[in-house]
Amino acid sequence: QKEVEQDPGPLSVPEGAIVSLNCTYSNSAFQYFMWYRQYSRKGPELLMYTYSSGNKEDGRFTAQVDKSSKYISLFIRDSQPSDSATYLCAMSGTGNQFYFGTGTSLTVIP
Amino acid sequence: DTGVSQDPRHKITKRGQNVTFRCDPISEHNRLYWYRQTLGQGPEFLTYFQNEAQLEKSRLLSDRFSAERPKGSFSTLEIQRTEQGDSAMYLCASSLGLVKNEQFFGPGTRLTVL
Numbered sequence: 001q002k003e004v005e006q007d008p009g010p011l012s013v014p015e016g017a018i019v020s021l022n023c024t025y026s027n028s029a030f031q032y033f034m035w036y037r038q039y040s041r042k043g044p045e046l047l048m049y050t051y052s053s054g055n056k057e058d059g060r061f062t063a064q065v066d067k068s069s070k071y072i073s074l075f076i077r078d079s080q081p082s083d084s085a086t087y088l089c090a091m092s093g094t095g096n097q098f099y100f101g102t103g104t105s106l107t108v109i110p
Numbered sequence: 111d112t113g114v115s116q117d118p119r120h121k122i123t124k125r126g127q128n129v130t131f132r133c134d135p136i137s138e139h140n141r142l143y144w145y146r147q148t149l150g151q152g153p154e155f156l157t158y159f160q161n162e163a164q165l166e167k168s169r170l171l172s173d174r175f176s177a178e179r180p181k182g183s184f185s186t187l188e189i190q191r192t193e194q195g196d197s198a199m200y201l202c203a204s205s206l207g208l209v210k211n212e213q214f215f216g217p218g219t220r221l222t223v224l
Contacts (some may be wrong), residue, residue, distance in 0.1 A: 026134055043215035088152050100152030
């Protein structure tokens with residue numbers, strides 16, 4: 001079983017839609033949770049960082065962590081064509097090794 | 111540009127050749143990470159430096175791979191006797207180490223082994 005599971009999609013939504021991206025994990029020691037956006041042939045770009053459980057909002061983006069269910073989510077409101085990218089979840093425990101999901105490919109159609 | 115930089119951006123080599131990649135982290139960042147990413151997959155951790163000390167290595171890092179960070183600034187990743195399975199994007203990331211998990215990635219080096 002992989003440490004982190006993420007639905008690869010692809011996900012296609014109309015402009016303005018609310019997008020929900022999710023990851024599940026198996027390691028209860030994970031306490032740091034991140035979402036990255038990656039455009040084609042580019043390095044990942046950090047979007048959101050959350051420690052432990054709870055919600056965090058930044059503009060159109062909201063990250064949620066439910067440690068009891070080992071489930072994290074990223075919501076994108078009012079999605080834009082420029083949001084079209086691959087979204088990667090990542091997590092770590094007290095060590096320095098990050099564990100990434102496989103990424104979800106998102107296309108926002110104008 | 112004050113972000114993480116990597117050189118070269120693309121490398122094509124023949125099987126059996128050695129290759130070396132360079133990463134320049136954000137200047138005040140003391141932590142540096144190397145990852146490998148293949149198509150359709152997330153980045154896989156390879157190794158981690160704090161200053162010049164290599165503190166963690168993944169079991170993915172075979173003995174053909176070696177990484178250095180000689181003065182605690184830039185880092186190099188060398189792959190000896192390349193194999194076709196080494197074809198991937200090699201990503202470098204750095205962090206300040208205070209909020210330790212905010213890693214900032216470079217653009218990557220895409221390696222193709224023929």
